[in-house]
Amino acid sequence: MKPNDVILQSVTKVAVVIIFTFSIYLFMNGHHNPGGGFIGGLSTAAAVVLLYLAFDIEKVRENIRIDFKKLAALGVLIAVCTGLGGVLFGEEFLTQAFGYKELPIFGKTELTSALIFDTGVALAVIGTAVNIILSISEDR
């Protein structure tokens, strides 16, 4: 018998969008307000897990064609590379830089290398969390 989870699926469809948006907000805002790569990544992972819970794994996999193992590795790679970026400019490893630029639409914006580093953190967290949960849930 197929379980009837129409309500869960309907709610998920809406909720996932909200969670994703909130995750991005958390991630982008992390520099000055509560949030950051780790939390942003984790809440994204939570949303993905919710998708997996509400719909079956095959269906989600067809629509999100991401290998989360590779995503995690990519995150670590990005983090290490930003660290090396400092070395290229004669600074020590992992020296972060920041500056302020006038951008169209956004106005005066702070640009930091820390944000790229944080992207790496977020990707690593998403990749690993989803990867672990998927591995365990697939093990039947």
Place this chain on the structure above:
Amino acid sequence: MHSFYIILFLPFLFAFIVPFLFKYINKRIHTGWFVLFVPLTIFLFLLQYIPIVAKGETIEYNLPWIPSLNINISTYIDGLGLLFGLLISGVGTLVILYSIYYLSKIREELHKFYIYLLMFMGAMLGLVFSDHIFILYGFWELTSISSFLLIGYWYERKSSRYGALKSLLITVFGGLAMLAGFIMLILMADTYSIREMIGNAAFITNHDLFIPALILILIGAFTKSAQFPFSIWLPDAMEAPTPVSAYLHSATMVKAGIYLVARLTPIFGGSSIWFWLVAGIGIITLLYGSFTAVRQTDLKALLAFSTISQLGLIMSLLGIGSLAVYFGPGESGALYTVATFAALFHLFNHSTFKGSLFMVVGIVDHETGTRDIRRLGGLMHVMPVTFTIAVVGGFSMAGLPPFNGFLSKEMFFASVNDVASAGIFGLEKLGMLFPIIAWIASVFTFVYCMILIFKTFTGKFRPEKLTKKVHEAPIGMLVSPLILGTIVVLVFFLPNVLGEYILIPALIPVLPMIPIHRDDLYITAWHGLNPELWMTIGVVVFGILLYKIVKGWIKLFNHYPQWLTLNHFYNRGLAGTEQFSKNITNTYMTGSFRHYLKYIFVFFVLVLMISFLFLYGFQFNFSNHAPIGIFDMAVVIGVVAAAFVVLFTSHRITAIVALGAVGYFISLFFVLFQAPDLGLTQFVVETVTTVLFLLCFYHLPKLRKNIGKISLKLSNLIISLAMGATVTILALAAFGHKVFEPITYFFENAYELAGAKNIVNAILVDFRGFDTMLEISVLTIAGLGVYILIRQSSKRREQSNETE
């Protein structure tokens, strides 16, 4: 950063491109052609230093790496380093050229091969040019690791894995001993720089740690350079592809130990223990290697033992040369300087003739499909060019003119004759042993050289015993050994060009205190009818005699008891230690998760409580604490209640949910204490963990409460109470101490320092960015580990289902 560093790191940098070259271009062009350019560039680059170094100057470069720990990649180029650098890059070029024809581009995993080879090349170059002793050590171990990978390149073969492991165990054992020796050296000299250590040599000599440091460092050098009794790894290392044997296990890596002994001679030389260990072990190795080589039937094994023997020769020459440090400037000092000079000369010669011989054996193996002397013979007419190179290399190794081996062999005889009359360190009585052993070993050397050449290339050609149709090797494969063979002959006729530009500059850093007399170091082929020449004539006469009757006496080897061999001791020792550690491990690795938690908790409590007692950690200061509000109380009650539910429930799902509740209550704490970041993180982590638990729930057995005896439960209760008490005490005591500088500065100035108003984020990505980077690496590795473990077990289950 000076261009020298780019050249120095070029092998490592290029290794990153190799997989792509292999994947996309290898179908058309052999990957080796691209790799070839690396050693060639390095070789050409290093050539420019020859005129500078020949003037006796040295060049130093410095690249800060971890300045806060005083670790810098400081390098300097002097004659000794340059001699090795040129050998590494020069022989490297030839070996890679050779490997292009030796390794099939269709069948072999070339990318792995060349990455390992480049890794080795870079490590070896770093080793000989670095001045910082820890950097040297790091590169030293890297050569062991790359050697391990290269020996195990054909890892499907059991013998390859055995040989690789053996070499790693022995050389890394020596490396660790050497590390201890280095640390003592640093303690004595109070510097990391090898040159400064040499400057402080007088201070080191009278130190208590002098002899322990000396012995430990020599263990490192002897294991690497395969000196008796550590030599047993080298024959098994011959499982590597022949280009590797030619490069690592005869021309370069095994000479790292010799490099170290030469480099440290100014510090340790002049003491009797150094002389006896280096010269004594060296000459024993010379005899052992040549004696054992004679009985080998595998051509590569023969060459391996011959390498051991030749390394012993060079080592003993260095030992004899260290007497110059004892005598100091003067006539006697100058006399023993010649021995060191001969060591460097023979080191160069050995790289040339042994390299060419290895390549010859590789060609024979490649074209006939076997290296067994008993199946080979009569190849002279089929492979005339290969035969010519073999004669050149073999006669040079035997010490015959007109090849370079003759010159250095004569100088070796001269040195052992000199040492017999040195009259110090107990040499008055034992000195005569040196020329006698050297002469006997040389006779055997002559015999195995003849076996190598004539058993393979003359006699009856028996194609029926060979699996392949034999023909001469392709020209590309012959180029490298031909070049080496040409050098062998050229050096005989023009030895002083080499001496003037390479060897004398290399001699200066080994014996900096001795003024160089160029007349003494002038190499000539003809000295008149002196004892050395008579010794050589004796070697040839007796060698030919013994070779003629080799069938008669070689059977004597079979009477040697098998259980007395070094290999037997190694195998027994290894099996014994494995069994021993297995027994210990089995007593506590029970497979029960509860047991493991118990070990962790007991260890945690004991270590923390004992160190707390000794460090007077029990200081409590509650004066600065905030008052406890009503909300705090409520949350605490919630946590405790949820925890009790976990303890007493009989359903696993209730326990999981209750555990989640504990987590959510704690995130409430963070909210109460105005730490939104932590609160948010805790909240999301708790959610994801609960989902994870619910997923695992499927796999777990039913919760059974009433297992175990009362005594077991009681001990569990005590452990958990102790654990809780420890953590509580730790948390409370943490406020009573002001051991470290407060980090408020970072908190207040986060915006100026990191451009971030959120201090938590600034800490994560900037102030402690290194931590974060390593944390996510660990996280990712753990995730992959979970994936692999589950995949493996489910795969195994599928397989067992299929077999059923």
